[in-house]
Amino acid sequence: MASDRYIDFVNSDLGRKLVGAVGLPAPARLERWQAGRLRPVEGALLLSTGPLAQRVGSFAPRLTDVLFSAGGAVTGESTGAHPWNAEQSAKIKAVVFDASTLLHTSQLSQLREFFQPILRHLDNSAHVVILARAPDAQSDPLAASTQQAIEGFSRSLAKEMRNGGTVQLLQIEDGAEDQLEGALRFFLSPKSAFISGQVVRLSACGQQVQDWTRPLAGRKALVTGAARGIGAAIAETLARDGAEVVLLDVPQAKSDLDALAARLGGQALILDICAPDAAAQLIEHLPGGLDIVVHNAGITRDKTLANMPADFWDSVLDVNLNAPQVLTQALIDSGALRDNGSVILLASISGLAGNRGQTNYTTSKAGLIGYARAMAPTLKARGININAVAPGFIETSMTAHMPFALREAGRRMSSLGQGGQPQDVAESVAWLGQPGSGAISGQVLRVCGQSVLGA
Numbered sequence: 001m002a003s004d005r006y007i008d009f010v011n012s013d014l015g016r017k018l019v020g021a022v023g024l025p026a027p028a029r030l031e032r033w034q035a036g037r038l039r040p041v042e043g044a045l046l047l048s049t050g051p052l053a054q055r056v057g058s059f060a061p062r063l064t065d066v067l068f069s070a071g072g073a074v075t076g077e078s079t080g081a082h083p084w085n086a087e088q089s090a091k092i093k094a095v096v097f098d099a100s101t102l103l104h105t106s107q108l109s110q111l112r113e114f115f116q117p118i119l120r121h122l123d124n125s126a127h128v129v130i131l132a133r134a135p136d137a138q139s140d141p142l143a144a145s146t147q148q149a150i151e152g153f154s155r156s157l158a159k160e161m162r163n164g165g166t167v168q169l170l171q172i173e174d175g176a177e178d179q180l181e182g183a184l185r186f187f188l189s190p191k192s193a194f195i196s197g198q199v200v201r202l203s204a205c206g207q208q209v210q211d212w213t214r215p216l217a218g219r220k221a222l223v224t225g226a227a228r229g230i231g232a233a234i235a236e237t238l239a240r241d242g243a244e245v246v247l248l249d250v251p252q253a254k255s256d257l258d259a260l261a262a263r264l265g266g267q268a269l270i271l272d273i274c275a276p277d278a279a280a281q282l283i284e285h286l287p288g289g290l291d292i293v294v295h296n297a298g299i300t301r302d303k304t305l306a307n308m309p310a311d312f313w314d315s316v317l318d319v320n321l322n323a324p325q326v327l328t329q330a331l332i333d334s335g336a337l338r339d340n341g342s343v344i345l346l347a348s349i350s351g352l353a354g355n356r357g358q359t360n361y362t363t364s365k366a367g368l369i370g371y372a373r374a375m376a377p378t379l380k381a382r383g384i385n386i387n388a389v390a391p392g393f394i395e396t397s398m399t400a401h402m403p404f405a406l407r408e409a410g411r412r413m414s415s416l417g418q419g420g421q422p423q424d425v426a427e428s429v430a431w432l433g434q435p436g437s438g439a440i441s442g443q444v445l446r447v448c449g450q451s452v453l454g455a
């Protein structure tokens with residue numbers, strides 16, 4: 001895996017001085033989730049007033065030991081929230097601002113009034129979540145405009161965050177309020193370290209996580225391309241969260257796959273997802289069915305279109321797009337994919353932005369995004385969610401082989417100024433596979449440090 005020596009340097013004593021003196025970018029070392037950690041927020045959580053914030057107040061003591069309120073006392077005595085005070089209170093690690101009641105342009109000043117005083121008091125790797133309503137669910141045009149305005153604000157605030165801070169906007173539909181805890185356990189914690197400037201919509205969903213220390217307990221998950229890179233990190237993270245894992249990869253990857261499956265107590269399945277009998281073999285190896293399918297296997301065969309051989313085009317489309325479609329349909333038709341399950345497709349931000357030399361790859365990745373959007377409504381009746389995760393620049397052997405200048409550009413052209421880790425993508429997949437994450441379906445979750453590409 002590539003190592004980012006620039007981050008090591010700017011976070012050393014000498015580097016800090018030099019970089020500060022000449023005004024170079026200084027990406028922060030991001031805090032990440034460590035196995036065994038219990039609290040999503042290790043530090044102070046600041047909650048605004050408002051009806052959704054009040055809901056958060058009811059479970060906030062499960063998120064953190066240190067709770068502050070700002071803008072009134074709606075979080076109530078029972079939550080133990082203290083009014084926040086810039087001079088006396090601890091640094092803030094996480095913020096939840098309820099913007100759901102902003103329904104007119106004149107109320108948008110509340111965004112500035114709430115955030116301005118706290119920005120200089122944020123801790124390193126602070127996570128901000130703004131709760132709002134979906135603009136298209138507003139009947140009053142001024143209310144819809146105001147709720148849309150909040151999106152512009154949150155994306156810009158994400159770009160102004162320092163020291164590894166992130167900002168997300170969650171649009172909460174009526175009836176989705178009881179899914180706030182799962183979403184905030186993800187977005188307020190280091191599990192979402194490399195996600196920023198995103199908008200995620202939550203719909204009503206009947207499922208709930210039973211045990212937050214093992215949210216995937218009782219679930220069986222298939223990960224394709226699991227022998228290395230992002231797929232291996234996904235398998236590890238799903239197993240950490242309690243899932244029983246089936247790891248799939250091609251025959252050439254057998255020894256790595258067997259070793260990882262043995263370590264995780266999972267099953268190794270040697271299979272080329274493009275083989276004519278791949279669907280039949282898969283179903284045969286999953287007699288009891290499964291709950292989570294992660295289509296991670298993917299390849300690149302880069303050439304500009306003028307120079308693209310037919311086999312480069314065909315193989316990329318086959319592995320990256322056709323195989324996930326064929327296997328998903330077979331798992332649905334055979335009944336192997338259980339009710340309330342999850343399908344997660346590994347797309348890419350270049351599938352949103354386009355990329356020179358990758359017409360085949362970006363066609364396949366955009367196709368996956370279209371597939372998630374199109375399948376979501378039909379799978380909803382069975383409680384199955386389907387989403388695309390779109391990584392940006394992730395430090396893997398794939399990106400380690402990029403030419404130096406392209407690699408540096410990929411790392412720095414984002415709000416967090418660095419590449420992500422395979423774990424960052426894996427945490428998103430694990431979250432989307434949890435019970436309750438059926439609240440999110442047909443969406444694209446970018447894990448890209450708010451890359452400027454396709455934003």
Ligand SMILES: NC(=O)c1ccc[n+]([C@@H]2O[C@H](COP(=O)([O-])OP(=O)(O)OC[C@H]3O[C@@H](n4cnc5c(N)ncnc54)[C@H](O)[C@@H]3O)[C@@H](O)[C@H]2O)c1
Binds near residue numbers: 229299348392397
């Ligand atoms: N690394 C990044 O920065 C990045 C960025 C965006 C998207 N992605 C996507 O994330 C996924 C994983 O990327 P990675 O960097 O870990 O890649 P990788 O090349 O390190 O791993 C891919 C795995 O898929 C397996 N595979 C390939 N073809 C297969 C087939 N026909 N059947 C079964 N297994 C097959 C490979 O053997 C390999 O183990 C890919 O879909 C990739 O497009 C990666």
